[in-house]
Amino acid sequence: MIELNKIAPELSKIKKENPFRVPENYFEDFSARLHERLEVEKTGVPKYKNKVIQFLKPAIGLAAGFALIFTLSYWPFRIFTPNEQAKNITAVNSESEMLFASWVEAIDENSFYAMLDNQNGSVYFTDDDLADFVNTNSSEYDIYSETGD
Amino acid sequence: MDNSGLDLITGLKNEKTRELAFNSLVKKYQERLYWHIRKIVMDHDDADDVLQNTFIKVWRSVDKFREESSLYTWLYRIATNESLTFINSNKRRSLVPMNDTSEFLMNNLISDAHFEGDEIQKRLQEAILRLPEKQRIVFNLKYYEEMKYEDMSQVLDTSVGALKASFHHAAKKIEEYLKSRD
Numbered sequence: 001m002i003e004l005n006k007i008a009p010e011l012s013k014i015k016k017e018n019p020f021r022v023p024e025n026y027f028e029d030f031s032a033r034l035h036e037r038l039e040v041e042k043t044g045v046p047k048y049k050n051k052v053i054q055f056l057k058p059a060i061g062l063a064a065g066f067a068l069i070f071t072l073s074y075w076p077f078r079i080f081t082p083n084e085q086a087k088n089i090t091a092v093n094s095e096s097e098m099l100f101a102s103w104v105e106a107i108d109e110n111s112f113y114a115m116l117d118n119q120n121g122s123v124y125f126t127d128d129d130l131a132d133f134v135n136t137n138s139s140e141y142d143i144y145s146e147t148g149d
Numbered sequence: 150m151d152n153s154g155l156d157l158i159t160g161l162k163n164e165k166t167r168e169l170a171f172n173s174l175v176k177k178y179q180e181r182l183y184w185h186i187r188k189i190v191m192d193h194d195d196a197d198d199v200l201q202n203t204f205i206k207v208w209r210s211v212d213k214f215r216e217e218s219s220l221y222t223w224l225y226r227i228a229t230n231e232s233l234t235f236i237n238s239n240k241r242r243s244l245v246p247m248n249d250t251s252e253f254l255m256n257n258l259i260s261d262a263h264f265e266g267d268e269i270q271k272r273l274q275e276a277i278l279r280l281p282e283k284q285r286i287v288f289n290l291k292y293y294e295e296m297k298y299e300d301m302s303q304v305l306d307t308s309v310g311a312l313k314a315s316f317h318h319a320a321k322k323i324e325e326y327l328k329s330r331d
Contacts, residue, residue, distance in 0.1 A: 011323050014273055014327075019270040019274065020193075020261075020263060022183070030197075031175045034204055
């Protein structure tokens, strides 16, 4: 390191010594301590897994907290708002209407007339029922064309 | 590579003799690696942690060791990487914002109960800590450990020419700092 005298004369004047110290018996005890740690490493949970869990713990906690708050506040709010209740009722109404319509549409004309002819049958239609049926299944044009014959 | 190095490698590669060879390796290199790490992280307790991490990494990855490099440079390489990882993670964890690594290490030097150097030694350490990270490692390896540039090249994965230039710049900067404080 002869060149050091040329490029850094002040530095080369300083006595080259190690200014740091270690606690007494540090190097004598080191391999025993390392051995203990290695034993833990061999038997215990891998350190990187612990690290991942430790790293993600706050994020998981926050996410769980938000999910809980959302569930506790949004869900009851959603259930008890008037709009939602109205929606539910509408849904029920339209469901029953659909069922009725499908029932009426399922009856073909022959069956319908057969039911009318069957005076002793258990099915009884009032005038209003008949009017409803005609309104549902026939247009005004059909009615006029049928009555015009 | 010397014969003892080759014996250690043979012992480490064999599962039956691995533990014995590993103990020999620790005994042989613990002190050299400790001082290398200590000059990077400054604090004794931190150096102790990093040295343990280094040997644990060696234990885990001994199968991956390719004999293209010597055992000694491989160990130094792991120790250097572990030290830098430690410094970076400490900087991230620190609640006090640090402008650069030297500030964090300067705090370590000031609070180090195991620093026994005189005023001129303290000034020299301050000057070294002001160097950029890579220059600091190159300077320490050359100045204190007198490592050959060829070996350093394997440790730091840098060309010999670049290492020589790096040492030159480091020495110049230290000289300027020492002169400026006179």
